[in-house]
Amino acid sequence: MRRTLIASTVLLLLMAGVPAQAQDHQGMDHSMHGDHAMPMAAMGGDPRQLVNFPPEMREHTLANMRDHLAAISEILAAMSTGHYAKAARTASTRLGLDSPAAAGCKPEPAAGAPMMSRPGDMEHRMGKAMPEGMRNIGLEMHTAASDFAAEALKATGINNPKPALAALSRVIQQCSACHATYRVQ
Template sequence: MRFIIPLAAVALAFPSLAQQHDPAMHSQHMAQQQPVSGDFRQAVAFPLEMKEHTLTNMRDHLLALQEIQQALAKAEYDQAAEIAEKRLGMSSLALHGAHEVSKFMPQGMQDAGTAMHRGASRFGVAARDVAVTGDLKPAIGALSEVMGACVACHAGYRLK
C-alpha cells in the first residue's frame, strides 16, 4: 500500500509521463500492480451521507469530462471551458462542499483533488485560447492533466 501514494505523487508531478501510456498494455500493467487477492488502495472512512455526496460528485465529474470532450469535438471551446470551470475548476469548490469533504481525506487525497480542480481551471483558460490561437494541443494536454489527477487519486484511494 505504501508504494501507491508515491506513485500518485509521481503521476501528479510528471503528467507528461502519461503521454507515454500504451493502452494495449493496460491489462498487463494492472495485473502487475494489483494482486488478484486484493485491493491495496488506502481505504478512507467517510460518514455515510458524506460518502454518498462525494460519490455523486465524482460521477458528475465524469459526466463533466465527457461533456467537455463532446464540446471540444464540436469546436465549442468556450463551452468546454465553462463546463470545466463551473463543474470541476476552482470556482466549483463551494458547489461540491469541498471544505467539508476535505476534513475526511488524507493529505495525498486532498492534494490530488486540489490538482484536479486547479488543472480544470487551467484547462478552461487553455480551451478559451484555442479560439484565438487555433492550437488545440495545449487544451488537450491540460485536460489530460485533469484526468491524470483523477486516475492518481482513484489508484491510491477508495471510500469505505
C-alpha cells in the first residue's frame, strides 16, 4: 500500500515537474525562466535563437559561411608558410570590412538610396533581416578581420607573425560567438 503510494507520487512528479527540471538540469534554454524575451528554440532544447530568413537568404548566408571557413583555412595555410601578405589579402577581400560579405553588417548608408536596385542587394536585405545583436557580432568579425590584415602586413617587417595570429584568433572568437547564439535553420 505504502509502496503504491510512493509509486504513484513518483509518477505524478514525473508527469508534472520533471520535464522542466530536466531541462534545467541539462543546461537547456534558460531564457524561458528569465526576464528577457528571447524566443526559445522551438523543440529539442537548442538554446540558439532561430533567425527566420526566407529560403534564398538562408542559402546565401550558408554559402557566405562556407566561404568564410575556406578563407580562414587559406589564411592559416599562408601564415604557416610565411606568406603574410597573401594572408592579409585573403582576409581583406573575403572577410574584412571592405569585403562584399560585410555590406549587410555595416551601418546603413544615408537614407534615400534605392536599396533594392543596388548590387549587393541581398547583403543589404540581410542586414535589415538580422537581429541587431547578430549584425553587431558580424560587424565585430569583419572589423577583426581587417585588423588581422593590418597585423599580417606588419609581420614580415617585424619578423614575427604572433600579433597577426592573435588578431586571427579574435576573428574566430567572433565566428564562435555568433554560432553560439544564432541559427537560421
